[in-house]
Amino acid sequence: MKKNSIGLDIEKSLKTVEQLNILLSNYQQFYMNLRGFHWNVKGSNFFELHLKFEELYNNVNIKVDDIAERILALDGVPLHSFTDYQAKSEIKEIKGLTDGSEMVGQILNDFKLLLESQREILNLAGENGDEGTVALMSEYITEQEKTVWMLKSYLH
Numbered sequence: 001m002k003k004n005s006i007g008l009d010i011e012k013s014l015k016t017v018e019q020l021n022i023l024l025s026n027y028q029q030f031y032m033n034l035r036g037f038h039w040n041v042k043g044s045n046f047f048e049l050h051l052k053f054e055e056l057y058n059n060v061n062i063k064v065d066d067i068a069e070r071i072l073a074l075d076g077v078p079l080h081s082f083t084d085y086q087a088k089s090e091i092k093e094i095k096g097l098t099d100g101s102e103m104v105g106q107i108l109n110d111f112k113l114l115l116e117s118q119r120e121i122l123n124l125a126g127e128n129g130d131e132g133t134v135a136l137m138s139e140y141i142t143e144q145e146k147t148v149w150m151l152k153s154y155l156h
Helices: 010-040 046-073 082-088 100-127 131-155
Strands: none
Touching: 010 046, 010 082, 010 100, 046 100, 046 131, 100 131
16 A cells, blocks of 8 residues: 555545545635625625625635645645636536525535535545544534534524
């Protein structure tokens, strides 16, 4: 078994890198959607949602960097073009929304997809003894499960 520069199985790490690049693509599209929501939300909840969307996209921006750096730590190459992101992302571009509740509903859908993807990566990395990726995914999952609960509560 060949090992990469941090002592992990190269083949298994490449599979993790592939999944992390899909996650990176999802986060990049999620970021763009959140920016659009921040700019275009209208209605009586404008002020609170405008701030919440900014908080979310700032958080996602940090995760984009974390994921790209984790890919590099695994001796992979992070995707870095919007063409690649759009080709790999399971989160789709959202245009034309102005209703805050619809935006929050879309964010909840996107978090569900992100959570599923992160759980898959956590399991894949765990099989390789890749504690760094496991810890990163675990941190994201814990944080986002709470965010999902809060956003669902906002809608009801």
